[in-house]
Amino acid sequence: MSDLARAYRYAVNVTPKPGILDPQGKAVERSLPHLGIDGVSGVRVGRRVEMVVAAADEAAARAVVDRLAGELLSNPLMELFEVEPLGEVGEAASADTGVRG
Amino acid sequence: MSDLARAYRYAVNVTPKPGILDPQGKAVERSLPHLGIDGVSGVRVGRRVEMVVAAADEAAARAVVDRLAGELLSNPLMELFEVEPLGEVGEAASADTGVRG
Numbered sequence: 777m778s779d780l781a782r783a784y785r786y787a788v789n790v791t792p793k794p795g796i797l798d799p800q801g802k803a804v805e806r807s808l809p810h811l812g813i814d815g816v817s818g819v820r821v822g823r824r825v826e827m828v829v830a831a832a833d834e835a836a837a838r839a840v841v842d843r844l845a846g847e848l849l850s851n852p853l854m855e856l857f858e859v860e861p862l863g864e865v866g867e868a869a870s871a872d873t874g875v876r877g
Numbered sequence: 878m879s880d881l882a883r884a885y886r887y888a889v890n891v892t893p894k895p896g897i898l899d900p901q902g903k904a905v906e907r908s909l910p911h912l913g914i915d916g917v918s919g920v921r922v923g924r925r926v927e928m929v930v931a932a933a934d935e936a937a938a939r940a941v942v943d944r945l946a947g948e949l950l951s952n953p954l955m956e957l958f959e960v961e962p963l964g965e966v967g968e969a970a971s972a973d974t975g976v977r978g
Contacts, residue, residue, distance in 0.1 A: 789888075790923065792973070808945075809948060810947060811944075811948060814941075815932055816930050818927070825905070827917055827920045831916055843912075844917065848908060865968060
């Protein structure tokens with residue numbers, strides 16, 4: 777327990793690599809005229825995964841998120857990911873009760 | 878053309894509302910032990926949509942993104958969205974060639 781004393785929130789933003797076809801983004805662009813929306817281009821649809829990581833310190837938490845993002849949350853052939861720190865949430869135990877799946 | 882003289886990048890982050898079941902998030906959590914990853918909880922999987930908006934000024938661009946996020950990119954019954962400004966990219970014409978679908 778003492779090595780998981782702090783908890784941090786992160787988001788992992790996963791987007792299609794430039795040049796990779798993005799059918800969802802194209803579908804959004806094609807529906808814009810029906811909404812009467814003008815001037816929007818370059819739509820890319822990716823994923824955003826938010827989580828709480830309990831760890832000894834921020835560096836340890838960040839290492840866990842980096843591994844998760846690269847090995848499970850993104851496809852390195854087709855996608856880029858970016859880790860976004862969302863701040864410390866306090867004790868690991870209270871963090872667990874604050875965020876529900 | 879003169880009323881679409883500037884271009885701004887935005888991301889729209891869409892996440893499941895608190896209390897709404899998130900099967901993808903649960904699937905991620907269940908696969909963590911197989912990766913030997915410990916201490917991760919409260920995983921929520923949403924979408925991230927990035928785009929370029931050409932408009933007369935930032936307020937006009939933001940209004941377009943807010944409408945798009947609420948009417949097309951998110952389901953207001955089950956999801957929350959947050960608009961994240963990513964900065965101005967310059968002339969609308971050059972922005973179009975810089976981001977590909």
